[in-house]
C-alpha cells in the first residue's frame with residue numbers, strides 16, 4: 001500500500017494523487033503540511049509536501065514521486081515505452097519545474113493566499129504566465145496531449161496547475177490549444193477528483209477549504 005503524506009489542497013500533492021487515480025493504484029493519504037503541520041518523524045529533510053512511501057521506498061519532490069509511480073505502475077501508459085516519447089515527456093516535466101512554476105506559483109500565492117506584491121509585479125507575473133503557457137499551447141497545436149494521443153507524466157505535472165490557472169481571476173492570453181487540452185483533462189474522473197478542488201479567493205477561504213478537505217482520500 002502506498003502512503004501519501006500531504007494535504008489535499010497542495011498542487012504538488014495533487015500531481016501525485018492524480019497519478020495514483022489514473023493508475024488506479026491503492027493508496028492511503030495523510031494530512032501533512034500547511035495547517036496540519038509535520039510529524040517529528042516526517043521522512044523528508046524539507047518541511048514540504050508531498051512525500052510518498054511505497055513498499056519501504058521513500059520518495060519526495062513531486063516530480064520524482066510522479067516519475068516513481070509511473071515507472072513502477074504505468075509503463076506503457078503514463079510512462080511511455082518509446083525512448084523518444086519519454087524524452088519529450090521528461091523535457092516538458094523539467095520545463096514545468098523551471099519555467100511555468102516560477103511564474104505561476106507566485107501569481108497564485110498573491111491572488112489567493114495573501115502574498116504581498118506590487119501592481120507592477122502582479123502585471124509582470126500575469127504576462128509571464130500568458131507568454132510561457134503560449135509555449136505549451138504551441139506544443140499542443142497538433143496533438144491531444146503533450147506527447148501525442150495519450151496522457152503521460154508531462155500532462156500530469158503541467159495539468160495539475162491548469163485548473164487553478166484557468167479559474168483564477170487573471171488576464172490570460174487566448175491559447176486555443178491549451179484550452180482544448182484543459183477541457184480534455186476536465187473530462188477525466190481522476191482529474192476531477194484530485195485536481196478540481198475549490199481553493200477560495202482569499203486566505204480565510206483557503207484555510208476553510210484546507211480544513212474541509214481533511215481526511216478525504
Ligand SMILES: N[C@@H](CCC(=O)N[C@@H](CS)C(=O)NCC(=O)O)C(=O)O
Pocket residue numbers: 010011012013032033034047048049050060061062063
Ligand atoms: N519542489 C517541491 C516543492 C514542494 C512544495 O513547496 N510544496 C508546498 C505545497 S504545494 C509546501 O509543502 N508548502 C508548505 C506546507 O504546505 O507546509 C516539490 O515539487 O515537491
